[in-house]
Amino acid sequence: MAQLARIYPLHSTLEGFTPYHPQAQVCLACGVRQFALFGVLDEEALQSIHLRIADLTLQPGDHLYDGEEPGGAVYTLRSGVIRLERSSEAGERRILRLAGRTDLIGLESLLGQTYASDAVACTPVQACRIPRALIEELWADHPELARDLMKRWQRALDDAEEWLTELARGSARHRMLRLLLKLSEFSDPAGGVWLPTRQEMGAMLDLTFETASRVLSALRRDGVVEVLDSRSASLSMPHLLAALNEEGRGR
Amino acid sequence: MAQLARIYPLHSTLEGFTPYHPQAQVCLACGVRQFALFGVLDEEALQSIHLRIADLTLQPGDHLYDGEEPGGAVYTLRSGVIRLERSSEAGERRILRLAGRTDLIGLESLLGQTYASDAVACTPVQACRIPRALIEELWADHPELARDLMKRWQRALDDAEEWLTELARGSARHRMLRLLLKLSEFSDPAGGVWLPTRQEMGAMLDLTFETASRVLSALRRDGVVEVLDSRSASLSMPHLLAALNEEGRGR
DNA sequence: CGAAAACTTGATTAGCATCAAACCAGGTGG
């Protein structure tokens, strides 16, 4: 069985021989598993949980969950980009950070809390829904899962703090350059990066969409970005890094 | 023994009778223990750890730890205010959030990571240093400690995100009002709040110190704050909340 | 093909940074 797993039962051609439930096959073959939460689990353990993990597909604009909602699950992202956003008390939307492939979001639900922000798809997204109860059970059997979860929390905290120091300060140009650098982390293998709408850029950088547009146009003229189609671009990393370096003062 | 603990051995007058080590007495009598990490431990368990917890006193400007430093301990704050700050890649200092009484900081050290930011005293501070190794041992015996730690992480994340949505956007006046609201969380029983230097305010709100000074002066004229001495003030909460409400647009 | 949404660009204005000067409190040394 374990051997079969290693050769990917998804592609097995033995008729009538289906040792694994379809979702288990997906989990076993999943490209993010080694980075994801269940790296600590072996195939056998996976067998027992696959039934309870749902595979989700979202279109841009779809909400994975909303803030204040009683959180029942965490989500692993298998592809695409999710934005985590909040409304300020004054009613303005602000994007707090981005999550991509291998990220685990909605951790706060594990503590019995409501979600702390809205999670909205920016691109087509594939995600796995992992119910809180399942995590609790796994945790009981595999205490080392706790440390894994803590690392996730720390990563989220690091991201938030980096966002605060690098994307929420300095001139509009500086912020946009840092945003492009951040977006390059989410680039697909082909090299193209997802390009947010100008509205989204504004909500990330605390700029108006007009300013975002102007600054981006300037960077295009400087050869830092090339806009491919309206939702993707290619970056010139040398130009980008050079532009970031030659800023005497950030503001 | 347990009974003695309940009546606070610190004040015991029985000569020559010292069932507890001095630091254990401090821990037992500690006003923040019920809110702090060791709420889950009973007096007996406390007995075994007191020797390894150090009591620290810091003056304003002293560093509890520094970013990039190999983290060997977490710290519980018993009084005073600590600022967590980072330098951006461009070299500018930015204050990320504040920590006060009952807060636990330096969690990242538990994961074997270096500290993610500098922790600097803003006021006189009393803190307890809890070595990483001690937490690891306690964790082995009291697995429920893990959930406690996760709650701490989530609190830190919430704080960071609140800071991003409420203090890192909107007009200078709006930011200052939100900062005063935040500072009121750290007010002492007498009702006075700690007043940061204008430099510090600037580093928190991403403003120059001149702008911070101007805005604060305006709020003083509006009756929102009264500056007592250079490092403390008293707030008029009604004025403060009114000022926050009557902002048509945040920016 | 037409309407709506997203984007770009221009003109003007508001708000904050910058540069500069004066003020004040606390501390030091004569």
Next chain:
DNA sequence: CCACCTGGTTTGATGCTAATCAAGTTTTCG
């Protein structure tokens, strides 16, 4: 005790950056 210095603070004058208001253009989608 006072003269002096230093670091934090306040306030003023000016300029730059990004917000605002306003067209006009391109893209998307029914």
